[in-house]
Amino acid sequence: MSESATTAKSVSPAFGRNNPYSAQLRENRWLNQKGSSKDTRHISIELGSDGPTYICGDSLGVVPRNPDPLVQEFLEKLDLASDPTLRENVASTLILNRAGKKFVKAVAERATGTARDKLGAICADEKKLDEYVFDRDAVDVLHDAPGVKFDPAEIPNLLNKIAPRLYSIASSPDHRTGHVDLTVAVVQYTTHGRAKQGLASGYLARLGAGNSLPVYVQPTRHFHLPPSNRDIIMIGPGTGIAPFRAFLQHRQKHGHTGRNWLFFGDQHAATDFLYSEEFTAAHKSGHLHKLSTAFSRDQAEKIYVQHRMREEGAELWKWLQNGAYFYVCGDAKRMAKDVHAALLEITAQHGGKTPEQAEEYISVTLSKTEKRYLKDVY
Numbered sequence: 001m002s003e004s005a006t007t008a009k010s011v012s013p014a015f016g017r018n019n020p021y022s023a024q025l026r027e028n029r030w031l032n033q034k035g036s037s038k039d040t041r042h043i044s045i046e047l048g049s050d051g052p053t054y055i056c057g058d059s060l061g062v063v064p065r066n067p068d069p070l071v072q073e074f075l076e077k078l079d080l081a082s083d084p085t086l087r088e089n090v091a092s093t094l095i096l097n098r099a100g101k102k103f104v105k106a107v108a109e110r111a112t113g114t115a116r117d118k119l120g121a122i123c124a125d126e127k128k129l130d131e132y133v134f135d136r137d138a139v140d141v142l143h144d145a146p147g148v149k150f151d152p153a154e155i156p157n158l159l160n161k162i163a164p165r166l167y168s169i170a171s172s173p174d175h176r177t178g179h180v181d182l183t184v185a186v187v188q189y190t191t192h193g194r195a196k197q198g199l200a201s202g203y204l205a206r207l208g209a210g211n212s213l214p215v216y217v218q219p220t221r222h223f224h225l226p227p228s229n230r231d232i233i234m235i236g237p238g239t240g241i242a243p244f245r246a247f248l249q250h251r252q253k254h255g256h257t258g259r260n261w262l263f264f265g266d267q268h269a270a271t272d273f274l275y276s277e278e279f280t281a282a283h284k285s286g287h288l289h290k291l292s293t294a295f296s297r298d299q300a301e302k303i304y305v306q307h308r309m310r311e312e313g314a315e316l317w318k319w320l321q322n323g324a325y326f327y328v329c330g331d332a333k334r335m336a337k338d339v340h341a342a343l344l345e346i347t348a349q350h351g352g353k354t355p356e357q358a359e360e361y362i363s364v365t366l367s368k369t370e371k372r373y374l375k376d377v378y
């Protein structure tokens, strides 16, 4: 593999969030086994020869739509279900699955009787309003104010606009030309007696082979593969696995000589080991040099990827000393912070550094100077 290929920029100037490409979904497959509490999908999309191009580390922007039954329920409650232009506008541009504060306030103003009093009191108290909108969608709000009416022209100004959702790409462009894969956690929950789905993950989960969907490539600024002879350490629990599947495909295809070490974690080994056949086979063949898994709920105490990092601290430190690149993908709020803390501890313990020196090494030398600590967290 030539170095230029890893550092090449993806070029797809023709398509963007305001001008997405109409791609075709080819596969929508469950990655969790029966009995799992999670619903993670492998979504494979055909970009064809005229679609956007990408490189490993890029993200795919998906422009979602609301589910038809939700749009119908919303319009029926407002007595506006017979307006096809409004229907299409609501379905494709307005957020229904989360109630916005502006919408609640507008509904409160139009409501009558006890509904007006109840919603009015909520709107007058910011904390109560935060709590009210936290687990409600637009239909829940209308349910609390039966008979409320709006003019069709008012609707677009009352609801927040749908924005594209970015997913880390889970395939190498050279593995299957003209295709892009995603690893999508489908967000679903029931509140106030109604089942709900995440806007974009629900949209992707509903699509079947042959359906078209608007997409574009969002190039990564920093989450690139290193030169082909460098080792990589990849920390990717849950859907954080996505870019590392791409990295491994790419390095295998192009015969990169650097070693690959993957840390993966999820709830249960039997049901939630995403792409287990692929990673187990890559480990067996020697392409994936080390595979460290952390299944959090297979025992009484939680075991996370950072626990496995600590257990392998001496070896991990050796890899870093040998010039390995350290990648983290997934949850920003807790996981990436805990992984960072584990990295600091490993550096102090195995690098013989004080906490201050470890901080300097990780946050300055590794991250800023050598640019070997790369994150794709959300």
Ligand code: NAP
Residues within 6 Å of the ligand: 038, 040, 185, 186, 187, 237, 238, 239, 240, 265, 266, 267, 294, 295, 296, 297, 302, 304, 305, 306, 330, 331, 332, 333, 334, 335, 336, 338, 339, 378
């Ligand atoms: P995930 O929820 O990130 O879980 C993957 C694994 O990480 C599980 O074994 C989980 O264990 C474990 N984990 C939990 N806390 C951790 C920590 N502090 N450090 C290390 N590992 C930790 O997996 P996912 O499938 O990618 O996401 C599932 C859902 O979470 C989706 O609905 C997704 O949208 C949402 N999510 C939200 C955010 C965000 O809002 N910032 C980020 C990532 C995912 P336990 O569950 O057993 O504790």
